[in-house]
Amino acid sequence: MARTLINVPTTAKRGDVIEIKTLISHPMESGYRVGTNGTMIPRDIIRQFVCTYNGEDVFRAELSPAIAANPFISFFTVATESGTITFEWRGDNGFAASETAPITVE
Amino acid sequence: MTRPLWHWSCAAAMVLAVAFGAEAGEIPANERRSDYALMGPELRGMQEDDSANPGMLWVLDGEVLWRRKDGSTGRACADCHGEAAHSMRGVAARYPAFDQTLGRPIDLEGRINACRTKHQRAEPFTFESRELLSLAAYVARQSNGLPISADDDPATLPFVAAGRAIFEQRQGQLNLSCAQCHDDNWGQKLGGATIPQGTQPGTRFIGSSGKVSAHCSGGYVIVWSACARCHMPTAPRR
Amino acid sequence: MRPSRREFLIGSAGIGMASALPASATPAMLEEAIRNVIGEANLQTGKITLEVPPLVENGNTVPVTIIVDSPMSEAEHVKAIHVFNEKNPQPHVISITLGPRAGKARIATRIKLADTQRIVGIAEMSDGSFWTGEASVIVTIAACVEDVK
Numbered sequence: 001m002a003r004t005l006i007n008v009p010t011t012a013k014r015g016d017v018i019e020i021k022t023l024i025s026h027p028m029e030s031g032y033r034v035g036t037n038g039t040m041i042p043r044d045i046i047r048q049f050v051c052t053y054n055g056e057d058v059f060r061a062e063l064s065p066a067i068a069a070n071p072f073i074s075f076f077t078v079a080t081e082s083g084t085i086t087f088e089w090r091g092d093n094g095f096a097a098s099e100t101a102p103i104t105v106e
Numbered sequence: 107m108t109r110p111l112w113h114w115s116c117a118a119a120m121v122l123a124v125a126f127g128a129e130a131g132e133i134p135a136n137e138r139r140s141d142y143a144l145m146g147p148e149l150r151g152m153q154e155d156d157s158a159n160p161g162m163l164w165v166l167d168g169e170v171l172w173r174r175k176d177g178s179t180g181r182a183c184a185d186c187h188g189e190a191a192h193s194m195r196g197v198a199a200r201y202p203a204f205d206q207t208l209g210r211p212i213d214l215e216g217r218i219n220a221c222r223t224k225h226q227r228a229e230p231f232t233f234e235s236r237e238l239l240s241l242a243a244y245v246a247r248q249s250n251g252l253p254i255s256a257d258d259d260p261a262t263l264p265f266v267a268a269g270r271a272i273f274e275q276r277q278g279q280l281n282l283s284c285a286q287c288h289d290d291n292w293g294q295k296l297g298g299a300t301i302p303q304g305t306q307p308g309t310r311f312i313g314s315s316g317k318v319s320a321h322c323s324g325g326y327v328i329v330w331s332a333c334a335r336c337h338m339p340t341a342p343r344r
Numbered sequence: 345m346r347p348s349r350r351e352f353l354i355g356s357a358g359i360g361m362a363s364a365l366p367a368s369a370t371p372a373m374l375e376e377a378i379r380n381v382i383g384e385a386n387l388q389t390g391k392i393t394l395e396v397p398p399l400v401e402n403g404n405t406v407p408v409t410i411i412v413d414s415p416m417s418e419a420e421h422v423k424a425i426h427v428f429n430e431k432n433p434q435p436h437v438i439s440i441t442l443g444p445r446a447g448k449a450r451i452a453t454r455i456k457l458a459d460t461q462r463i464v465g466i467a468e469m470s471d472g473s474f475w476t477g478e479a480s481v482i483v484t485i486a487a488c489v490e491d492v493k
Contacts (some may be wrong), residue, residue, distance in 0.1 A: 003166050007157035017447030021155075025163040030456065032433045032488045053445070060441035061451075065488070066432050068405045068454040070160040075440075078447040148397045148407045152454075298484035299401040 006087060006103040020051065020059075021074040024089055024097060026066035030065035046071055046091035054083035063091075079105045133289055133303055141302035144293060161243060164236075168244025171237055177228025183241075186225065194248035204259040211265050212244050273304065374464065376430055377435040381426050381466055382474045391465040392425070392477040396410040403457040403487035411442075412449035412467045424468040431461040431490055438463075456487035 008022040024046070031043025043065060051059040058077045077085075082105045088098045142150065156162050172183045172190055187193040198214055205212040205220070214222065218228035218241050231238035275285045287296065288304035295301070378387070395409040412422045421444045427437040437455055449467075457463075464478045 003163045005157055005162055005166065021157040022480075023158065023160065023163065025160075030433070030488050032458075056445070057441075058443070058445045063437040064436040065434065066429060066437040066456050068162060068456050068487075072158055072160070072452070072454050074158070074452040076446055076448040076450055078445050080445070095440060146397060148400075152405075152407060152482070158452075297401075298399055298482065 004087075004088045004097065004099050006099050006101055008085055008103060009079075010102070011104045011106065014079060014081070014105050016079045017076050018079050019074060019076055020085070021072070022049070022051075022087055022099075023070060023072045025070050026089075026091070026095070028063075028065070028067055028069040028071060032065065044092050044095075046089050048088075048090045048096060049073060050088045051075070051077070052088075054081065073084060079103065081105050133292070139292075139303060144300045146300075164240045164342040165247045167236070167240035168242070168247075172240050172244055177222065177226030179225070179227050181226050182222070183226075190245065190248050194245050196249055196252055198242075198246035198249040199252045199254050200256060202256055202262075204261045214245060218242060218245070326336050332340050349389070361449040371430065373435045374430050377428050378426075378464065378466060378476075381468070385472070385474050387466070387474050387476050390474055391469075391475040392465045393477040394427070394463055394465045394477055396463065396479045396481050398480070400457070400484070402485045403465040403483040404460075404485070405454050406457050406481065406483075407452065407454050408463070409450065409452040410465055412443040414449050414467075414469070416442075416444055416446050416449055418444045419470070421446070421470045422467050423470055425451070426466045426468075427455075428464045428466070429455075429457065429461060430463070432457065437463065455484045457481055458486045459483055 003025040005021075006025040007019075009018050012018050026046050027044060028046065029041055029044040031040065031045075033041050035041045045065055045067070046063050049059075049061045049063065050057060051073070060077050061073060063071060071089075082103060085101045085103055086098060087100070088096070090096050129187045142153075145153070151158075153159055153161075162289040169190075172187075175182045175185070183190070201217065202213040203211070203217075205216075208220075215231075215233065215238050218238065223230050231241070276283045276286075284304055287301050292301050292303040391399060391413045393411045393413075394409065396406060396417075400406050408427070410425055410427060412425065414420065414422045416422065422442045424442065425438075425440040428435045429437050429438075438453060440451055455463075460480075460482045462478050462480050464476060467475045469475065
C-alpha cells in the first residue's frame with residue numbers, strides 16, 4: 001500500500017470552506033525517460049484522483065505524466081456535515097489506493 | 107559489504123565543514139549560512155509544510171521500519187531504543203561521529219547499518235535504498251530544529267584533513283573542486299540555481315540530517331554525495 | 345576557432361542526447377488540445393490565474409497554484425479546469441472537475457516541465473463560458489527527457 005499523507009481538519013463549522021492537502025508516494029514514471037539499457041522506461045502513473053464527502057464527489061482530477069512524482073494535490077471543499085471524507089487514487093498497472101478521514105461539523 | 111571510500115571521505119568533509127570556524131578557511135564563521143537561507147521561496151514553502159513535503163513520506167516509512175522486527179534476533183529498533191522521539195532526539199545532529207570499533211568516522215546511515223548487523227543480526231541496507239533513506243530520515247526527523255554539532259573528537263582530525271583535501275581538489279571533466287563553487291562563489295547563480303555553501307544544507311528539512319537535493323524528482327531525500335554525480339560526472343569514485 | 349577538448353565532448357554528448365529525445369509537443373498540439381476541450385466556443389481571457397515561479401531550478405517538481413475567480417455558488421461556479429503545457433512530450437497537465445461544493449476554486453499541485461515554456465489554464469464555467477490564463481516558466485533542468493543515470 002502506497003504511503004499517503006492527508007491533511008484534513010478534524011472539526012469545522014457548518015459552511016466553512018476547508019483546505020484539504022493530499023500527498024501520495026508514487027514514481028509517476030512519465031514514459032518518456034530512457035533507461036540505463038537504452039530503452040524507454042514504460043509509463044507508470046496515477047491517472048485519477050477522486051475525493052468524496054459522505055459518498056458524494058466533491059473533487060476529481062485526471063492526472064497526466066506531467067504531474068510530478070509523489071503527487072501533491074491540495075484543494076478546498078465546504079464543510080457541510082459530519083461524516084467521512086474518502087480519497088481514492090487509481091492508476092496504471094492496476095494501481096489503487098484509498099484513505100479516509102473523519103470530520104465533525106458543528 | 108564495505109562502504110565505498112569516497113563516501114566516508116564525504117562524511118569527513120561534512121565534519122570539516124561544520125566542526126570548524128575560521129580555520130576551515132574560505133567562509134568566515136559569521137558568513138556561514140544554511141542552504142535553507144539561499145533557497146527560493148517556493149522550495150522553502152514546500153519544505154516548511156509537513157503535509158506538502160514529499161520527504162515526509164520517507165519519514166512515515168521510517169517509522170514503520172523502526173518498529174519492524176528484523177534479523178536473526180527478531181528485534182526491532184524500537185525494542186532496544188524505545189520511542190524514537192525520545193531516544194533519538196539530538197542523535198542525527200552529532201553525526202558523522204568517530205566510531206571506536208571501526209577507527210574512523212561513521213555517518214548516520216553507517217550507524218544504522220552497524221546496529222543492524224551487530225545488534226539485529228540483519229543484512230545491512232544498501233546505500234541509498236528506500237529502507238535506509240527512510241530510517242535515516244525518520245531518525246534525523248527527531249532532531250528537527252536542533253543545531254548541528256558534528257563530533258569534535260580529536261580522533262576525527264586526520265579524516266577532516268583528508269576531507270578538506272578532497273574538497274579543495276580539482277577533479278572531474280570540468281576540473282572543478284567543491285571549494286571553487288561552494289567556498290568561492292556561494293550565493294551566486296549556476297544555471298539558475300543559487301550555489302549553496304559547502305555546509306550541511308537544508309537543516310530545516312527533516313531535522314539535521316543535512317541531506318537535501320532538489321534533484322530527486324519529488325523525493326527530496328538524497329545523500330550529499332549525489333551532488334558529485336551531476337557536477338563532477340567523471341570524478342573518480344574512490 | 346578550434347573547440348577545446350572539453351567543448352567538443354560536451355557538444356558531441358549533446359548531439360547524442362538530441363537524437364534520442366522523444367518528439368516534443370508543438371504549439372499545434374497545444375492548440376488542438378485546447379480545441380478538444382472548448383470545441384467551437386469562444387475563449388475569453390481572464391478569471392483564471394496560474395501561480396508558478398518564473399524560474400525553476402528543477403523542472404521535475406514545479407509548484408503550481410490554479411486560482412479561478414468565482415463565487416462557487418450553485419448558480420455561478422467553475423465546472424472544470426484544464427491545464428496544458430507547450431513543450432512537454434504531450435500537452436496535458438491536469439483536468440479537474442469541481443462544483444459548488446468546492447467553496448473556493450483554488451488548487452495546488454506540482455508538475456513536470458521539460459523546457460522553458462508557457463502553461464495554459466482553461467476554466468469552464470457553469471454558464472458554459474470558457475476563460476483562459478497562462479504563465480511562463482524558465483526551466484533550467486528539464487524533466488521527462490533526461491537520461492536515467
